[in-house]
Amino acid sequence: MSDVRWGVLGAGWLVNQATGAALHNAAGARFAAAAASDLGRARATGAERAFDAYAAVVEDPAIDAVYICLNNDAHLPWIDACIEAGKHVLCEKPLVMTAGEAEAAFARAEAAGVLLVEAVWTRWHPRMRRIVQLATDGSLGEVTSYLGTFTFDGVTEGNYRLEASRGGGALYDVGIYPLHGLFACLPTVERLAVVDVDRTLGGVDVDLTTKATLGWGSGSRATVIGSFAMPASQRLTLHGTAGQIRVEDDEAWASWRKATDVWVDGHAESFPEVDAYQVMFEDVSAAIRGEGGWVLPPRDSIRVARAVDSLRA
Numbered sequence: 562m563s564d565v566r567w568g569v570l571g572a573g574w575l576v577n578q579a580t581g582a583a584l585h586n587a588a589g590a591r592f593a594a595a596a597a598s599d600l601g602r603a604r605a606t607g608a609e610r611a612f613d614a615y616a617a618v619v620e621d622p623a624i625d626a627v628y629i630c631l632n633n634d635a636h637l638p639w640i641d642a643c644i645e646a647g648k649h650v651l652c653e654k655p656l657v658m659t660a661g662e663a664e665a666a667f668a669r670a671e672a673a674g675v676l677l678v679e680a681v682w683t684r685w686h687p688r689m690r691r692i693v694q695l696a697t698d699g700s701l702g703e704v705t706s707y708l709g710t711f712t713f714d715g716v717t718e719g720n721y722r723l724e725a726s727r728g729g730g731a732l733y734d735v736g737i738y739p740l741h742g743l744f745a746c747l748p749t750v751e752r753l754a755v756v757d758v759d760r761t762l763g764g765v766d767v768d769l770t771t772k773a774t775l776g777w778g779s780g781s782r783a784t785v786i787g788s789f790a791m792p793a794s795q796r797l798t799l800h801g802t803a804g805q806i807r808v809e810d811d812e813a814w815a816s817w818r819k820a821t822d823v824w825v826d827g828h829a830e831s832f833p834e835v836d837a838y839q840v841m842f843e844d845v846s847a848a849i850r851g852e853g854g855w856v857l858p859p860r861d862s863i864r865v866a867r868a869v870d871s872l873r874a
């Protein structure tokens with residue numbers, strides 16, 4: 562199969578800052594079309610063709626795969642439309658709003674013979690792949706504790722992140738990254754127990770901060786914090802019965818085009834600069850071509866969505 566012809570829905574902050582360029586640069590992929598509510602913003606992505614209606618991309622027979630980069634409440638209807646149209650889908654995080662929606666969407670994609678992948682770009686970062694390898698291949702023994710934070714201070718008034726009806730909230734927006742990191746490091750754990758949860762609400766019915774303690778096994782614990790109302794922090798530390806991992810650069814989830822390290826039992830392992838968004842587009846394109854690119858497993862998206870459900874309950 563030749564290069565995968567991608568169509569993009571939405572031309573907001575992320576497409577302009579990062580994923581548009583990543584798709585242009587990705588090997589085995591073409592940025593064939595973009596659609597935005599504003600035609601000028603769609604054209605500005607540099608896609609081969611631009612539209613002012615998402616359906617024009619979804620229904621285009623010259624598109625193989627669609628990358629959905631819309632506010633969170635719009636993910637599910639456009640995932641459904643893409644699957645219906647026989648397109649492969651890479652959709653920004655959070656894939657959908659509940660675990661039930663995620664399970665149903667993956668079932669529909671499988672029945673239609675298309676890929677559905679949640680675009681948690683951190684999972685494609687070589688450093689994160691290494692962390693997951695160390696946590697799951699026995700190098701650290703049993704994982705017994707974990708700390709993951711993704712916090713920053715301030716979301717602009719009017720942004721969908723501050724409105725529940727548009728899929729806003731800190732847990733969906735940033736708390737989801739440390740949850741993905743945690744579940745990736747615990748492949749045999751199906752569900753985590755909520756030991757404690759503390760949510761600070763604001764905006765229009767959204768959590769500005771969610772702090773959670775989650776448990777598994779006999780007394781193992783994780784602390785996960787996502788916030789729009791705390792000083793910027795992106796931490797990951799993980800302890801096992803035979804070793805520990807630390808990320809010290811405070812960019813555990815959003816390290817972009819920079820050389821990075823991970824500290825394993827006090828020794829640094831180094832990684833050259835990389836654009837993990839580009840790796841994501843290259844891997845998903847290879848998977849679509851049947852050439853074995855890595856994709857985030859549906860089970861991981863579903864386990865994270867279940868944890869989000871429990872923390873919001």
Ligand SMILES: NC(=O)c1ccc[n+]([C@@H]2O[C@H](COP(=O)([O-])OP(=O)(O)OC[C@H]3O[C@@H](n4cnc5c(N)ncnc54)[C@H](OP(=O)(O)O)[C@@H]3O)[C@@H](O)[C@H]2O)c1
Nearest residue numbers: 571572573574575576597598599630631632633653654655
């Ligand atoms: N993986 C990551 O690193 C990462 C980072 C940030 C966000 N995300 C995810 O990516 C998705 C989009 O996030 P975002 O930060 O790009 O959101 P955003 O800029 O607020 O865009 C969200 C929506 O608003 C519309 N929009 C954007 N700029 C506009 C403007 N000037 N006028 C009118 N409408 C405008 C866009 O649709 P139109 O272009 O069609 O108008 C888009 O659907 C979310 O699901 C989010 O969780 C992921």
